[in-house]
Amino acid sequence: MTEIASPDTGSRSQAPREIIYRHRVVTRLTHWVNALCFTLLLMSGLQILNAHPALYWGQFGADDDHAFIEFFAARPDGRDGKLAGFTRIGPLTIETTGLFGVSNDSDGDVRVIAMPGWATIPANRDLATGRRWHFFFAWLFVINGLVYVAGSLINGHLRRDLLPERRELSPRHILHDIWNHVRLKLPKGDEAKRYNVLQKGAYLGVGVLLILMVMTGLTMSPGMNASAPWMLDLFGGRQSARTIHFLAASATVAFIVVHLAMVLLAGPINEIRSMITGRFVVPPEDKS
């Protein structure tokens, strides 16, 4: 993160605005391609899930086998035979009518489907087209990811910005950082010029999730299984890989929710601009 001169001082009554060059072009470009790919992969992935909305553990799994997670519809007693949607995770079943299991389509008609139409590509039930979207953007996602990793190794982004320093890994430092986040006290001044340790952990963690999704995705391919059977052993079978694929995607959605919330809290215009043009206005230190 190179500092650049800041002649733009705004009005005389304000302190000079400090602007740094926060994100290099490789980071910015791959960030947006990644955001596009992940969105389309998620939505087409939910379309694929709709074809068999049950997740198993092990080498095999189908209708007669025990599902670890499932989305289904039923007609509970005492509701005039009306359909309701349910989500079961292990022994826990919760009603999710309107979202999972049973939802309304764009015409308002009730339909029995695991994932609602607004969350899938295409919106109607269409496994064949969903797969076309999924695999096209999977290729783009992998190529983009390789560009990001290679670029970040060459330009030092990984070493300089993402890997935590030894002092940052002390429990005291991490607890302090968690406390700052809990109080929504965001870094200012020099502290805002670099990622804090929770941020580093989150970005490295989501990187691991994305790699995990590519690997579990490949483990679902019978062609890849013949070529690289060790991947089946690594994940404990094709159906385990499918379940991990789903859980990693869910965890990534959770990351994105927090990520977007942090962007909003930290100042959305400044943050989004820094990811488009690279330029970031450093929030001034509190005068107290």
Added chain:
Amino acid sequence: MTRKLLTRRSLLNLGATAAIAGVGYAGFRAMSAPGFLGVLESAEYATLNAQRALLSNQPLAREFSPSDMSPVFKANGTTMPGGVAYQEFLANNFSSWRLRIDGLVANPMSLSMADLKRQPQRTQITRHDCVEGWSAIGKWTGVPLGHILEQAQLAPNARYVVFHCLDDVYEDSGRYYESVDLFDAFHPQTILAHSMNDQALPVAHGAPLRLRVERQLGYKHAKYVTRIEVVDNYANVGQGRGGFWEDRGYEWYAGI
């Protein structure tokens, strides 16, 4: 006190943001257009070429032990073919059934089930993966397809092997069919299976004969096979995309 709200830089930033939003919106509209499906379909060739490179030494699909087998092997698609012809085969226990091998071959053949069982046999416990996402492990016994094709003597321009089936998936849908290329046709685990889990192949799983092409998804594993046609291309078969589900938008290469 003067305060410039619109500096040249902020105008440039505004312009750039508007341009990105515009390109993004135009891109989204373009992606929703039917023509974009053709662009998406190009990924199939990337996958086919990548996997063929990785599989060039023809590794086997994983074979499992009897203890790994699914307690219940799900039957999917057609589970009882309609029509009088199939009912007659069932009534005479497939004694009048024949497998025809024709097309671009020097030696067309017509084989009974007894003829098939006299050929070399292969037994394999493999995992069946449906395009819908589920998997089941079962035991299959049959004749390696490559062995049959060698006897039929392929013409030099032979490129694909088409499997014609006895079932209609939907009313008026036309008969089920599938195709593989010679790379998969001659793979040692590609067999014409007449037995499943040590029993005669059940009707729900494609009696009397189904294809096993272990490194691809379930819809490639044609059930109720009655004729094997060797062709140089599959454009003139069915609706021209190489299979029943391929004609309905699914990939011809189902290795993923």
